[in-house]
Amino acid sequence: MNNSIKSLLAVLFGLLAGALLMAVTGHNPVEGYKFLIQGGLKSPERIGNTLATATPLILTGLSVAFAFRTGLFNIGAAGQMLFGGFCATAVGLSVDLPRALLLTLMVLAGFIGGALWALIPGILKARYNVHEVVSTIMMNWTAYWTVYYVIPGYFKGESLETESRQLPPEAMLHASWLSDMFQGSYINLGFFIGVVAVLVVAFLINKTTLGYELKAVGFNRHSAEYAGIAVKRSIVLSMFIAGGIAGLAGVAQYAGNASSLQIGVLPSQGFDGIAVALLGANAPLGVMLSALFFGLLYSGRGFMNAMTEIPPEIADSIIAIIIYFAATSILIERLIRKWKVRKPRAPHSAANKKQGEREHVDNA
Amino acid sequence: MWTTLEQIFPYAIVFTIPLLITALGALFSERSGVVNIGLDGLMIVGSFIGAFVVSKMQAQFGGSWWVLWVGLLAAAAASALFSLLHAFASINLSANQIISGTAINMIAGALTIFLARNITGSGNIRITSGFRPFDFPLLSDIPIIGDLFFTNTYITTWLVLILLLVSAFILYKTPFGLRLRACGEHPHAAEAAGIRVRAMRYVGVMISGAFAGLGGAVILMTYSGEFTGNVAGLGFLALASLIFGQWKPFGILAATFFFGFASTVANVSQVIPQLAVIPPVILKIFPYVVTLIALVIFSKSSNAPKAVGEPFDSGKR
Numbered sequence: 001m002n003n004s005i006k007s008l009l010a011v012l013f014g015l016l017a018g019a020l021l022m023a024v025t026g027h028n029p030v031e032g033y034k035f036l037i038q039g040g041l042k043s044p045e046r047i048g049n050t051l052a053t054a055t056p057l058i059l060t061g062l063s064v065a066f067a068f069r070t071g072l073f074n075i076g077a078a079g080q081m082l083f084g085g086f087c088a089t090a091v092g093l094s095v096d097l098p099r100a101l102l103l104t105l106m107v108l109a110g111f112i113g114g115a116l117w118a119l120i121p122g123i124l125k126a127r128y129n130v131h132e133v134v135s136t137i138m139m140n141w142t143a144y145w146t147v148y149y150v151i152p153g154y155f156k157g158e159s160l161e162t163e164s165r166q167l168p169p170e171a172m173l174h175a176s177w178l179s180d181m182f183q184g185s186y187i188n189l190g191f192f193i194g195v196v197a198v199l200v201v202a203f204l205i206n207k208t209t210l211g212y213e214l215k216a217v218g219f220n221r222h223s224a225e226y227a228g229i230a231v232k233r234s235i236v237l238s239m240f241i242a243g244g245i246a247g248l249a250g251v252a253q254y255a256g257n258a259s260s261l262q263i264g265v266l267p268s269q270g271f272d273g274i275a276v277a278l279l280g281a282n283a284p285l286g287v288m289l290s291a292l293f294f295g296l297l298y299s300g301r302g303f304m305n306a307m308t309e310i311p312p313e314i315a316d317s318i319i320a321i322i323i324y325f326a327a328t329s330i331l332i333e334r335l336i337r338k339w340k341v342r343k344p345r346a347p348h349s350a351a352n353k354k355q356g357e358r359e360h361v362d363n364a
Numbered sequence: 365m366w367t368t369l370e371q372i373f374p375y376a377i378v379f380t381i382p383l384l385i386t387a388l389g390a391l392f393s394e395r396s397g398v399v400n401i402g403l404d405g406l407m408i409v410g411s412f413i414g415a416f417v418v419s420k421m422q423a424q425f426g427g428s429w430w431v432l433w434v435g436l437l438a439a440a441a442a443s444a445l446f447s448l449l450h451a452f453a454s455i456n457l458s459a460n461q462i463i464s465g466t467a468i469n470m471i472a473g474a475l476t477i478f479l480a481r482n483i484t485g486s487g488n489i490r491i492t493s494g495f496r497p498f499d500f501p502l503l504s505d506i507p508i509i510g511d512l513f514f515t516n517t518y519i520t521t522w523l524v525l526i527l528l529l530v531s532a533f534i535l536y537k538t539p540f541g542l543r544l545r546a547c548g549e550h551p552h553a554a555e556a557a558g559i560r561v562r563a564m565r566y567v568g569v570m571i572s573g574a575f576a577g578l579g580g581a582v583i584l585m586t587y588s589g590e591f592t593g594n595v596a597g598l599g600f601l602a603l604a605s606l607i608f609g610q611w612k613p614f615g616i617l618a619a620t621f622f623f624g625f626a627s628t629v630a631n632v633s634q635v636i637p638q639l640a641v642i643p644p645v646i647l648k649i650f651p652y653v654v655t656l657i658a659l660v661i662f663s664k665s666s667n668a669p670k671a672v673g674e675p676f677d678s679g680k681r
Contacts, residue, residue, distance in 0.1 A: 138652040328452075
């Protein structure tokens with residue numbers, strides 16, 4: 001079945017489950033969704049905020065999706081994003097350059113920071129076959145504590161112990177023409193980083209030899225090796241690039257949507273990236289669309305919460321349920337297939353039936 | 365130095381226990397062949413149900429001793445039920461187990477806070493009192509050992525240690541344990557021998573759910589006293605402990621104690637002169653870095669169940 005249909009069905013079921021959840025807890029689902037959508041799209045400002053909220057999700061989703069194409073599960077996007085954002089913040093706070101140069105340097109620092117953070121799990125996977133799920137989790141916590149102590153130690157905020165100094169205006173991704181266009185929204189140049197990253201990754205995956213090799217490794221590591229592809233190099237490179245993209249999410253978040261880096265928390269966008277990638281079927285354009293959808297849910301929930309009694313966590317609940325349905329989309333496929341098969345099928349022999357079942361499972 | 369160690373030990377044990385029980389549960393799941401990355405979520409569910417049941421009952425029955433036990437049971441049962449979502453996805457639907465586990469984490473994190481906010485308005489649920497630490501009679505008088513292991517202990521610590529022994533016995537000395545392990549190593553051979561692989565995997569996942577729920581509830585009833593919607597990534601740490609402990613009950617005990625001890629040292633380092641000279645960041649990242657190094661060392665001789673993470677398909681023999 002087509003991936004986009006699967007994703008749409010998962011979204012539909014997630015929204016239905018969300019409605020059920022609202023109804024069960026004594027709220028009006030129709031009102032809930034009305035205010036949720038209005039909160040995200042009602043005015044140019046809200047649309048801009050939706051795009052800004054979606055920006056880090058585009059990048060973390062892209063990071064997870066890219067790694068997934070190489071058969072790697074990057075659960076460490078949160079740590080890579082945090083460390084990339086930290087590197088960019090450190091540059092923004094300590095380097096004095098013309099704005100264009102400074103921003104370029106910050107983006108570069110963010111990319112490199114995230115990339116290096118993912119490089120370690122990549123090397124451990126390629127060289128020692130250490131499962132990346134565990135090693136990236138360890139890297140998440142290492143980033144968490146490193147930033148936790150380095151920020152107050154060297155970049156302490158003016159008043160709060162729990163965040164870095166505010167970035168100076170020239171070290172931020174804000175652009176007045178863009179905010180004006182969206183009537184005061186906090187949308188910023190980070191959005192363009194996201195769009196460019198989507199285009200670059202789409203080109204890389206679909207049009208280059210490197211992309212072909214990475215995908216081949218993702219499909220079947222052993223046959224890729226047999227075909228002469230340097231599998232280990234591909235794994236390391238894929239993690240490096242995936243980490244770099246997650247690092248860019250940190251730049252977009254901490255120098256764009258926020259103006260300082262908060263310590264004591266792993267950015268939730270890192271984990272949401274897994275959801276974004278899954279819903280987007282690991283395709284760059286799909287990632288973009290699903291990130292925008294999640295951005296809508298996240299930016300609209302505040303308005304919904306203000307207008308109704310529904311807790312804002314309904315948005316996270318809907319997303320979580322969507323992901324469960326996306327992960328179990330086989331269930332939907334089976335139901336559809338059963339429904340299709342039932343009508344024309346004449347009674348088969350037992351052997352035929354067994355054969356049919358076997359094919360069925362293999363296709364799944 | 366000795367007095368410091370004496371002071372640290374009870375805290376280290378208190379921190380170790382929820383990790384231990386959760387990792388022990390994951391051992392059943394992985395030995396049966398199902399990767400369970402949803403431990404964090406299952407712990408959160410346990411902590412939520414535990415907090416909900418205990419706070420409601422404490423309002424009605426005050427501090428009766430059995431209320432907390434009912435809370436523990438309810439937490440284990442609720443997480444076992446919740447883990448069915450993961451079991452169904454990964455056993456019947458051949459879903460990617462890591463994605464399914466991630467979905468479990470997300471659903472648990474979002475849903476419990478959503479419900480808690482509907483109940484309390486703030487999203488946090490407090491219980492009025494948890495288990496109280498006590499000195500083990502007689503044993504706490506033994507020199508050295510008594511001070512380290514038997515003073516300021518919680519009843520849940522002993523419960524979990526008993527569960528550890530029982531689990532080790534079940535896994536290695538009973539037909540059930542042998543069958544369960546067979547499902548994680550050679551599911552097709554197991555099936556040929558007449559074992560119902562899918563049913564065994566369901567049991568494995570549900571035990572892991574129950575134990576993780578217990579872990580979440582133990583955190584609540586010993587050192588936190590409040591449901592806040594997360595367990596600080598302890599579920600992931602339990603998963604790392606399982607691998608660090610090489611999928612063996614006593615290996616897990618050692619790995620979780622290592623984490624418990626290292627975290628406690630890092631937490632108290634500032635008040636201990638000998639430790640205060642080490643930058644706290646080093647102490648904090650120490651357990652994670654050591655785990656990475658351990659993974660590299662173990663990578664040559666991994667004891668991971670051979671079929672873990674692979675969907676079982678009878679047709680693919």
